[in-house]
Amino acid sequence: MSKLQEKLEKHEFVVTSEIGPPKGTNIEPLLHEVEEIKDRVTAINVTDNQSSVMRFGSLATCRFLKERGVESVYQLVTRDRNRIALQSDLLSAYSLGVENVLCLTGDHPFAGDHPEAMPVYDIDSVQLIKVAQGLTEGKDMMGNQLDGAPKFFLGGVVNPGADPIEPHIIRMEKKVEAGARFFQTQPVYEVDKFARFMEQTKHIKAPILAGIVLLKSAGMAKFMNENVAGVFVPQNLIDEMKAASKEDRPKKSIEIAVRLIKKLKSLCPGVHIMPLGWDKYVPAILDGAGL
Numbered sequence: 001m002s003k004l005q006e007k008l009e010k011h012e013f014v015v016t017s018e019i020g021p022p023k024g025t026n027i028e029p030l031l032h033e034v035e036e037i038k039d040r041v042t043a044i045n046v047t048d049n050q051s052s053v054m055r056f057g058s059l060a061t062c063r064f065l066k067e068r069g070v071e072s073v074y075q076l077v078t079r080d081r082n083r084i085a086l087q088s089d090l091l092s093a094y095s096l097g098v099e100n101v102l103c104l105t106g107d108h109p110f111a112g113d114h115p116e117a118m119p120v121y122d123i124d125s126v127q128l129i130k131v132a133q134g135l136t137e138g139k140d141m142m143g144n145q146l147d148g149a150p151k152f153f154l155g156g157v158v159n160p161g162a163d164p165i166e167p168h169i170i171r172m173e174k175k176v177e178a179g180a181r182f183f184q185t186q187p188v189y190e191v192d193k194f195a196r197f198m199e200q201t202k203h204i205k206a207p208i209l210a211g212i213v214l215l216k217s218a219g220m221a222k223f224m225n226e227n228v229a230g231v232f233v234p235q236n237l238i239d240e241m242k243a244a245s246k247e248d249r250p251k252k253s254i255e256i257a258v259r260l261i262k263k264l265k266s267l268c269p270g271v272h273i274m275p276l277g278w279d280k281y282v283p284a285i286l287d288g289a290g291l
Helices: 003-009 028-037 058-067 083-095 125-136 166-178 191-200 218-227 235-243 249-264 279-289
Strands: 014-019 043-046 072-077 100-104 153-158 182-187 208-213 270-274
Touching: 003 014, 003 182, 014 028, 014 279, 028 058, 028 279, 043 058, 058 072, 058 083, 072 083, 083 125, 100 125, 125 153, 125 166, 153 166, 182 270, 191 249, 208 249, 218 235, 235 249, 249 270, 249 279
Parallel strands: 014 043, 014 270, 043 072, 072 100, 100 153, 153 182, 182 208, 208 270
Antiparallel strands: none
């Protein structure tokens, strides 16, 4: 059993973080960043060609973390692989020491650095969860028996700020039915709206970790408001970032993240911090939030 699963089942407050593999083979800076936070979080997500930008592999990065005593959450998207490759990678992941898997559909290639790439989308994230669950039960997607079965703690993603929210809750229910045992959310900046979402999903028996994305600038906040569906940064937070000098932005970003986490702690069993390269500030955020 993974530490993430164990802590969530014990109802301990959990903190996970996230890293993005480099665009190239120089993995050392990333591993150095991991050293900054590995003793402060339960597990670290490894993104899978996030935003459709070609990068070093998520699975290989998870193995590097394993060798350094760090528990990972292997992010796996259906955009780039068909069902054969997805199942093969899942079996490989388990053999390399990966237990936590976050199943996603993935952004379309036109949003990334290879816009002419052909998307696969052979199955979606709900089906991927079901396929991964089937592997743990000793059978592949076609019902063929496996010689050795993996044991995964499977997760899904949800956007608590979506409007209307009902279709997303229905999709959550389908993911749980397929085998999802935890959720991580898209960025949360509106605590009251998140509280309503938690009330609406109290019948879903899978812990939900609230997503915290560090604001780097007012421009970044405005970009998310205009381009990321279901994510809204309130004007007061934008004004705070705008008023901060370039040198003071990290301090202000930490302050906002701490404030959000303190408000969210009573609403959910954990938080998922997405520092977007500002990993070195995660310990300060946890200190400020009393975690």
